[in-house]
Ligand SMILES: Nc1nc2c(ncn2[C@@H]2O[C@H](COP(=O)(O)OP(=O)(O)OP(=O)(O)O)[C@@H](O)[C@H]2O)c(=O)[nH]1
């Protein structure tokens with residue numbers, strides 16, 4: 001049995017809290033506060049410290065941590081980054097600058113992405129269908145040229161889709177470990 | 184609070200918070216710095232003004248407050264009244280401003296006494312009463 005610690009990163013409104021709520025089998029530890037700037041991202045609350053959930057992917061146990069997307073909480077990114085073994089970057093398709101966010105997040109968490117594994121999920125495709133898939137792939141390749149970063153379209157509200165994304169990340173982490181251990 | 188503007192951009196809220204902090208500074212000798220903030224970490228008012236060392240205090244206080252609330256919820260021990268970090272050379276006290284989506288955080292020099300924490304609580308209560316619009 002292995003234990004994985006997975007970090008969800010991405011901008012405000014990408015769906016990190018929603019994804020962890022979709023996946024977790026325990027009651028999620030959440031730190032939501034009223035969103036004072038609904039003009040920037042229109043939703044009632046925002047994460048100010050972290051989300052925490054757990055899922056048992058028999059035989060593996062997975063701990064899920066979500067960061068606050070807003071940069072003024074980046075001290076929490078440092079705290080949570082240290083314990084993580086894999087990274088899921090979420091970005092919402094209806095954001096004005098999804099590539100910039102993916103670039104920033106992969107840069108901020110490049111050490112984790114390289115040490116562990118990484119996947120990118122593009123959310124809210126149903127709200128704004130765009131051709132950003134290829135552009136996100138190119139952005140990821142520019143930040144992490146030495147690895148292939150898978151990019152998926154996902155709905156953070158959908159447990160099955162989020163499970164598939166998570167399983168592909170865990171497969172990526174395991175493959176890297178196996179390759180690193182090979183003689 | 185009228186609700187038309189976010190608290191940190193509502194002039195009435197900002198001026199009430201500035202006055203509350205000035206009042207606190209007058210009665211709380213060990214007070215080194217204090218901020219009134221929104222629950223999501225935007226600064227509404229602070230003393231001393233412009234001190235760069237406390238740049239991240241509002242967002243850190245917001246995160247601490249939310250984590251403390253999460254612990255209190257998890258343990259089912261009522262509601263979080265205030266949070267104290269007692270460090271070797273000072274202390275941090277954080278508490279909610281009444282039932283408003285705002286908090287007050289104060290940084291104290293070492294040597295503070297319980298009365299100082301009580302003054303901080305009284306300041307938050309008075310500010311809550313002043314901002315409360317039924
Ligand atoms: N229509 C649609 N809505 C989605 C999809 N994925 C997520 N959402 C919604 O988008 C919003 C995402 O909000 P959160 O989960 O709070 O976002 P977050 O990334 O945690 O944001 P911060 O904590 O503020 O950084 C929620 O209202 C979700 O229901 C999707 O694929 N389609």
Ligand SMILES: [Mg+2]
Pocket residue numbers: 016017018046047051066067068069
């Ligand atoms: Mg969140």
